[in-house]
Amino acid sequence: MAVCGLGYVGLALARDATAAGLTVVGYDIDESVVADLIAGRSHIDDVLDEDLAMMLATGFTPSADPAALGLAPVVVVCVPTPLDRSGGPDLGAVYGAITGVANRLLPGMLVVLESTSYPGTTEEVVLPILERVSGLKAGVDFNLAFSPERIDPGNAVHTMSTTPKIVGGFTPACTERAEEFYGRFTDTVVRARGTREAEMAKLLENTYRYVNIGLVNEMAMLCHRLGIDIWDVIECAGTKPFGFQAFQPGPGVGGHCIPVDPLYLAYKAREAGFVSKLIDAADQVNANMPRYVVHRAADLLQTQGRELAGSELVLLGVTYKADIRDLRMSPAYAVARELRGYGASVSFHDPFVDEWTVDRRKVPRHEDLSTALRQADMAILLQKHTAYEPEQLAAEASLLFDARGLLADLSKGHVEVL
Numbered sequence: 001m002a003v004c005g006l007g008y009v010g011l012a013l014a015r016d017a018t019a020a021g022l023t024v025v026g027y028d029i030d031e032s033v034v035a036d037l038i039a040g041r042s043h044i045d046d047v048l049d050e051d052l053a054m055m056l057a058t059g060f061t062p063s064a065d066p067a068a069l070g071l072a073p074v075v076v077v078c079v080p081t082p083l084d085r086s087g088g089p090d091l092g093a094v095y096g097a098i099t100g101v102a103n104r105l106l107p108g109m110l111v112v113l114e115s116t117s118y119p120g121t122t123e124e125v126v127l128p129i130l131e132r133v134s135g136l137k138a139g140v141d142f143n144l145a146f147s148p149e150r151i152d153p154g155n156a157v158h159t160m161s162t163t164p165k166i167v168g169g170f171t172p173a174c175t176e177r178a179e180e181f182y183g184r185f186t187d188t189v190v191r192a193r194g195t196r197e198a199e200m201a202k203l204l205e206n207t208y209r210y211v212n213i214g215l216v217n218e219m220a221m222l223c224h225r226l227g228i229d230i231w232d233v234i235e236c237a238g239t240k241p242f243g244f245q246a247f248q249p250g251p252g253v254g255g256h257c258i259p260v261d262p263l264y265l266a267y268k269a270r271e272a273g274f275v276s277k278l279i280d281a282a283d284q285v286n287a288n289m290p291r292y293v294v295h296r297a298a299d300l301l302q303t304q305g306r307e308l309a310g311s312e313l314v315l316l317g318v319t320y321k322a323d324i325r326d327l328r329m330s331p332a333y334a335v336a337r338e339l340r341g342y343g344a345s346v347s348f349h350d351p352f353v354d355e356w357t358v359d360r361r362k363v364p365r366h367e368d369l370s371t372a373l374r375q376a377d378m379a380i381l382l383q384k385h386t387a388y389e390p391e392q393l394a395a396e397a398s399l400l401f402d403a404r405g406l407l408a409d410l411s412k413g414h415v416e417v418l
Contacts, residue, residue: 001181002026002072004097006033006062008256008326009114009149010078011047015055016160020185023059027068029096037062045153045324070104074181076112077101078149083260088267089118091125098126102133110143110177112167116202116261118268122146122195123170139171145178146195148202153255154324164188168198206261207279212247213258214282217289220249220418224296231408231417249418251382251403252289252331254320259286259329290334293418297380297401298342300416304399306377309343314366314376316393317383317404318350325352332382333358347372351387373397381406 001017003010006028014024028034033043042052052060061068069075079093094115101111111130113122122145127138138144147167152158165186169175179189192198216234223230230249238246253259262279269276298308318332319325332348336358339346347364348356349372356363366372369392373379378399381388384406393400394410402408402417411417 001074001076002069004028004069004075004077004101005079005093005115006037007078007080008044008046008153009151010076011037011042011044012151012160013076013078013114013149014060015047015051016185018055018058018060022184023072024055025061025063025068025071027063027066027100029064031064034062034064045326046151066100067104069101070106073108074110074112075101076114076147078114080256081115081117081260081264082256083263087263089264091117091121094121094125095129098129099133102130105130105134105136105142107136107141110145110174110181112145112147112178112181114147114149116148116206116257116264117199118264119196119199119203120268121199122168127170139174143169143171143174143177144195145169145174146198147178147182148198148205150202150205153326154321161186164190166190166192166198166201168192168195170195203261203265206257207265209247210253210258210262210286211278211282212245213250213253214285216247217249218285221292224418229408231405248405250289250331251293251335251418253286254328254330254332255326256328290331291338293335293380293382293401293403294338294342296416296418297378300399300401301378307342308339310345311377312345312347312375313339314372314379315346315348315363316350316369316372316379316381316388317385318348318356319352319383319385322384323352323386327353327356330382335380335382336363347376350383351385370396373400 001022001024003014003026006026014026018024036043040049040053042049077097079097082090084090113126127144131138136142145167150163165182167175167178167182167189169178175191183189220230234246237244266276266279315332318330319327320330336346347366349366349369373396379397381402381404384404390407390410394407394415400415405417407415408417
């Protein structure tokens, strides 16, 4: 098989397929990424250097040559689908990848899109390019399907092979071909009615999370206004064995999927003349959380007679998820911008990040946590890395605002929790 795009999804896919005995060629336009992979250096958390060594020893070939897309009977496209400057879908990478595949498409090939996008992308965007450039017909000369990625970086329990894989083909025969392919290295394959249903399933999964995160973030703000401990509320509600799933508030939503996918759905809804009220409301709440965190931190700072302007603040944990090095769309960026806007000096500590730049300005990094806590006028905990011991944070920080609930049981005086 050929994998187009060797990021968090593509490289993990290549690893599992290689382990299942497939010969895999991986293509990426980033020559530095390819060079590192050839040298045995992985750039993502879930594929260790030892995994990569095993892959290379059993036939995995990284390449920056687009000719690699024509070397296998199956091509899986795993390229990024971010938002553009207006907040709409940016399918530039998909257009480029599919055009590269189309130029090398041969009869009998299976083409699968895994990149998350709005429902209709496979049939309205991918299919026309493949047919026009190649002269072949989908469902007749080649197979076409969509299979949403379900990667959860850092999750050692629900892996790619143990998480059910959804496949939706352009025709029933396309679905069957995709099911047979993924069945070689995933435990369970689920057939969707078609490509649109498979695309929509992915968006529903992440929109569900986005809306519920927005709800619990709003509840956190309301509970603070009412003098109620939101963390105790969540813990108590979570004891109900049915009808409730616990979500936790935080400084915002990060990662490539959760802050992006619901907006792809909202875009498609607007295109269809439909107003997605819940998505829009959740987006407003979640987008406001970094500013809310800064305002709460400022209130705590004022209890010591200080203002944000001229104060030294250290951000603890700037990745979007605990115990991984992934910085994609981390809410820490927005928090740092807000603090700078108020005239505060910002530094950071994160055991997973060696260098961090916000708006092209390098943020000073602390090597030692204790030193960072003692030197700063205030620390703001943005991520619950296991390296952060609540007792140490409470003992060594002069002021601490906890935006993740790690110190919910230690909240007093100089420590305040979201």
